[in-house]
Amino acid sequence: MTPPADHPRVSLGRVGVLLVNLGTPEASTPAAVRRYLAEFLSDPRVVEIPKAVWRPILHGVILRTRPKKSAHAYQQVWTKEGSPLAAITARQARALRKRMGDGVLIDWAMRYGKPAVADRFAALQAQGCDRILVAPLYPQYSAATNASVMDAVCRAIGAMRWQPALRTLPPYYDDPLYIDALAQDLGAQMEALPFRPEVLLLSFHGMPERTLHLGDPYHCQCRKTARLLEEALAPRFPGLRIDTTFQSRFGRAKWLEPATDTTIAAEAQGGVRRMAVAAPGFAADCLETLEELAIRARETFVEAGGEDFAVLSCLNDGEPGMAMIERLVRLGLSIPIGRHPPKLVHDTPVSCVHRYAAP
Numbered sequence: 001m002t003p004p005a006d007h008p009r010v011s012l013g014r015v016g017v018l019l020v021n022l023g024t025p026e027a028s029t030p031a032a033v034r035r036y037l038a039e040f041l042s043d044p045r046v047v048e049i050p051k052a053v054w055r056p057i058l059h060g061v062i063l064r065t066r067p068k069k070s071a072h073a074y075q076q077v078w079t080k081e082g083s084p085l086a087a088i089t090a091r092q093a094r095a096l097r098k099r100m101g102d103g104v105l106i107d108w109a110m111r112y113g114k115p116a117v118a119d120r121f122a123a124l125q126a127q128g129c130d131r132i133l134v135a136p137l138y139p140q141y142s143a144a145t146n147a148s149v150m151d152a153v154c155r156a157i158g159a160m161r162w163q164p165a166l167r168t169l170p171p172y173y174d175d176p177l178y179i180d181a182l183a184q185d186l187g188a189q190m191e192a193l194p195f196r197p198e199v200l201l202l203s204f205h206g207m208p209e210r211t212l213h214l215g216d217p218y219h220c221q222c223r224k225t226a227r228l229l230e231e232a233l234a235p236r237f238p239g240l241r242i243d244t245t246f247q248s249r250f251g252r253a254k255w256l257e258p259a260t261d262t263t264i265a266a267e268a269q270g271g272v273r274r275m276a277v278a279a280p281g282f283a284a285d286c287l288e289t290l291e292e293l294a295i296r297a298r299e300t301f302v303e304a305g306g307e308d309f310a311v312l313s314c315l316n317d318g319e320p321g322m323a324m325i326e327r328l329v330r331l332g333l334s335i336p337i338g339r340h341p342p343k344l345v346h347d348t349p350v351s352c353v354h355r356y357a358a359p
Helices: 030-040 051-077 084-100 117-126 143-158 176-191 209-213 218-233 260-269 287-303 319-333
Strands: 014-023 104-112 129-136 165-168 199-205 241-247 274-278 308-311
Touching: 014 030, 014 084, 014 117, 014 319, 030 051, 030 104, 051 287, 084 104, 084 287, 084 319, 104 117, 104 143, 117 129, 117 143, 129 143, 129 319, 143 165, 165 319, 176 218, 176 274, 176 319, 199 218, 199 260, 209 218, 218 241, 241 260, 241 287, 260 274, 260 287, 274 287, 287 308
Parallel strands: 014 104, 014 129, 129 165, 199 241, 199 274, 274 308
Antiparallel strands: none
16 A cells, blocks of 8 residues: 555554653752642652641641751752662663664653653654553562553553554562562562671552552552562571561551561661571662661661671662663563564555564
8 A cells, every 4th residue: 555645644553662760859859849848749659648637737837847857858869870779770771772672662660740641652653653661660469560550651641643553561579580589689679788697678659558448459469479588598697587578667656567667666676686687579770778777777787786787789770770670671571481572564655554574
């Protein structure tokens, strides 16, 4: 079929992958933090309180007091590349591009802040992606994370006339690829420490306890991750005690327990002198790991009588973590591991049939 001479050219036939993480302010200033918190804490997936009750609290109290305190925390971990979370997620996307080859377009976004999910989703479509895999980098499923990402994606495609086919990377909390990557990476980090930890604390981000009773599987999936990881590390570190806690409590509601900060203090007061902490629920280091754990939790441990304390890095863009992400993405796209995806003929007239090029 030969299209008319004035037929518009439309890119199509490409496959895209969008890595998504939680979010970060654009700068470590109170004003930037205020904008970020306003978006984040206005999401009903994050704060499940009726708007009529929550909005006066958010705008009348929290956004007047918390940005300055949070900005100070961000300033302690800010880098030349900007926010650690954004910088690491960008590096993960670059590393995945190299591993996947030219047959798949890789991009990244933040659920809150920039680059926004809708903007990057539209950019992939504009480059010819009519099939897109959305990959939320949350190992354990929560409505406040995974579901919120899909809310943003659905709003984005809801505004599109020509919607791409969509796939979503499922939570991978018990996937052997994830457990093996954690065991390999955390094991190497602990062996490189100048001391032998008596306790390894696995600290997951906290959630209000009511979310568990409402049906959110997050707590159970965190517990399963911890159990599988403990089993994987046991042969390598006999006698190491591994406990699970939850961090980042906010507000007056009852949160998942035991709490990381109170557990760290209690362990030191109880005689533990050497402790390591890992945050397996985070795909990349961020404020919660670099400031809350590496700075404040360390202070808590030492003040309570502890001596040696180490916070282990997240998988980030290291080899174990990137090998895991590549394999999960390939499985999500149904591309055999070890093969580059086929290149597609694209940028063709909209009425023409696109086809795979020879592998």
